[in-house]
Amino acid sequence: MKIAVDAMGGDNAPKAIIEGVEEARDLYPDLTFDLYGNPDKIKAVITNQDRLKIVETTEEISMGEEPVRAIRKKKDSSIVQAAKAVKEGDADAFFSAGNTGAVLAAGIFIVGRIHGIDRPGLTSILPIAKPGSKRQNFVYLDTGANAESKEKNLVQFAYLGKFYAEKVLGVANPRIALLNNGAEEDKGDQLHKDVWQLLNTEKELNFIGNVESGDLLFGKADVIVSDGWTANAALKATEGTAKMMMTLIKDGILNGGIRAKLGYLMLKPVFHRIGQEMSASTYGGAVLLGLKAPVVKTHGSSDATAVKNTISQIRTMLKTGVIEETVKFFNQNNE
Known part of the structure; x- marks a missing residue:
């Protein structure tokens, strides 16, 4: 190869x-x-x-x-x-x-x-937050190749994500979800409502409904599909929140006195593991599926x-x- x-x-x-x-x-x-x-x-x-x-x-x-x-x-x-x-x-x-x-x-x-x-989708592989369990990932697309998408594009993204999850991640019958502003069927603008209906009629897809951006990393689906503008914005907001939290923790340790510094030394292996889990280096690149x-x-x-x-x-x-x-x-x- x-x-x-x-x-x-x-x-x-x-x-x-x-x-x-x-x-x-x-x-x-x-x-x-x-x-x-x-x-x-x-x-x-x-x-x-x-x-x-x-x-x-x-x-x-x-x-x-x-x-x-x-x-x-x-x-x-x-x-x-x-x-x-x-x-x-x-x-x-x-x-x-x-x-x-x-x-x-x-x-x-x-x-x-x-x-x-019709349109390839930029696909990111992201970690699922499941404390105490073996690290798992999910497929997330389109993360930025298409700022605007039609209903059929998101259905195609669902199939692209399904094949990737099955073949590359080894997930049997992956759960497919649509990124939306609410979990209910009737949430979202007309595009997302129409896509929900289309995905729900695809018998070859294990479609489980909507997922909100706050639940992206919590393992509710194996494949999450969206238009590129929405998915990219949600991803950057998630990354920004993670960076902010790490900055606040670092500041708390540096300015928290001797007890904070001793606590950090005791928890250093934990911080190292979390850093590896959050690092983009761990999960490879974005695939143009x-x-x-x-x-x-x-x-x-x-x-x-x-x-x-x-x-x-x-x-x-x-x-x-x-x-x-x-x-x-x-x-x-x-x-």
């Missing part, structure tokens, strides 16, 4: 990207990597070139560039060339920590949508651990054939 890597994308590129790739390479003998970018910069941080191939590109797409214009203008950028490798069958998946919009545009316009999918191959984007600030975990995620997608199952389903339903 070969992964095309945008080695130049991200705040810490190419160092963090290459370090993470090498860690993943050492873990998984069945993976090879094509590293797209500036050869001199890439070679300077590689420690072992086993199963790593450098593919020279002469352009880079920066974080602030307008996505569609950038991929059309910078044909020899690492993002465009890595995406082209997947389209042409020279690689099985595309990974980047670069400009999110450019990665999405390259995925849609170069790698291409699955026949029958609905494309003909895995296209996965991780945070621009990702470190080597996040890169390694995202590559592990991509490997699972490839080994379980989640894309092939999705293609088969939508082809059958659009004949």
